[in-house]
Amino acid sequence: MFTLEDIDGVEIDRRAALYGPLADAVRELIDATIRTETDADVIRDVEATVRAATTRLRDRQIDGAYGVRFTPDGTGMPWGNAVVGLRNPIAPPLDIERDEDGRHHSRFTLGAAYEGPPGHVHGGVCALVLDHLLGMTASPGDKPNFTGTLTLRYRRATPLGPLHAEARIDRVEGVKTFVVGTLSDAEGVTVEAEGVFITPAWARD
Numbered sequence: 001m002f003t004l005e006d007i008d009g010v011e012i013d014r015r016a017a018l019y020g021p022l023a024d025a026v027r028e029l030i031d032a033t034i035r036t037e038t039d040a041d042v043i044r045d046v047e048a049t050v051r052a053a054t055t056r057l058r059d060r061q062i063d064g065a066y067g068v069r070f071t072p073d074g075t076g077m078p079w080g081n082a083v084v085g086l087r088n089p090i091a092p093p094l095d096i097e098r099d100e101d102g103r104h105h106s107r108f109t110l111g112a113a114y115e116g117p118p119g120h121v122h123g124g125v126c127a128l129v130l131d132h133l134l135g136m137t138a139s140p141g142d143k144p145n146f147t148g149t150l151t152l153r154y155r156r157a158t159p160l161g162p163l164h165a166e167a168r169i170d171r172v173e174g175v176k177t178f179v180v181g182t183l184s185d186a187e188g189v190t191v192e193a194e195g196v197f198i199t200p201a202w203a204r205d
């Protein structure tokens with residue numbers, strides 16, 4: 001599940017510079033695919049081009065998903081992750097910052113690819129973002145904590161566009177870490193979240 005990738009910082013940077021722009025380009029493609037109103041023959045031509053590009057990428061590929069890789073110095077490479085994955089065009093991706101007090105926060109933009117109600121973020125996408133942010137907040141050390149229960153209160157619809165999310169640990173009780181967080185737009189909080197994150201048996205002392 002968590003694997004060691006024996007590479008140094010120079011190699012991480014090289015790979016990030018190679019794969020990051022590809023994922024960015026595909027994110028643009030997703031947005032353009034949703035919003036285009038160009039001519040039918042152009043759309044069919046682009047479809048063929050995209051299929052050809054996919055065939056070229058599949059020339060050599062790993063079996064299964066990317067996994068969460070760590071380098072010997074503990075640098076994480078969750079590059080296939082659905083929220084922060086550098087190589088995953090589905091991920092917005094979030095850039096999550098950690099304060100000295102353990103609070104985690106992120107500013108990001110969700111566009112047309114994340115729509116649920118017209119012009120607004122899909123409720124499941126709100127949950128996706130908050131689950132990941134709260135999960136990161138719950139796992140400050142080298143032990144993973146997995147979502148046991150995530151409770152959300154959707155106070156009002158979240159508009160597509162620039163957003164902010166933050167989370168902090170409320171308390172720790174044995175193997176359970178209780179985390180609270182919010183998703184907000186410029187007008188204030190749209191979704192409140194509470195999560196119970198649990199250290200799985202295989203990671204306990």
Ligand SMILES: CCCCCCCCCCCC(=O)SCCNC(=O)CCNC(=O)[C@H](O)C(C)(C)COP(=O)(O)OP(=O)(O)OC[C@H]1O[C@@H](n2cnc3c(N)ncnc32)[C@H](O)[C@@H]1OP(=O)(O)O
Nearest residue numbers: 076077078131132135136146147148149196198199200201
């Ligand atoms: C580089 C960056 C990395 C990047 C990677 C960072 C990843 C962040 C990911 C974000 C978070 C995720 O999506 S994680 C993926 C989604 N979550 C999952 O897939 C979890 C699936 N479930 C499980 O693996 C398991 O059920 C666990 C770990 C949740 C529970 O394990 P368990 O072995 O069953 O626990 P058990 O010993 O019975 O119980 C321990 C205590 O927890 C309580 N408990 C047990 N289950 C639950 C529950 N669902 N909700 C509340 N509380 C519970 C029990 O009552 C007990 O309390 P007491 O008696 O001690 O009081």
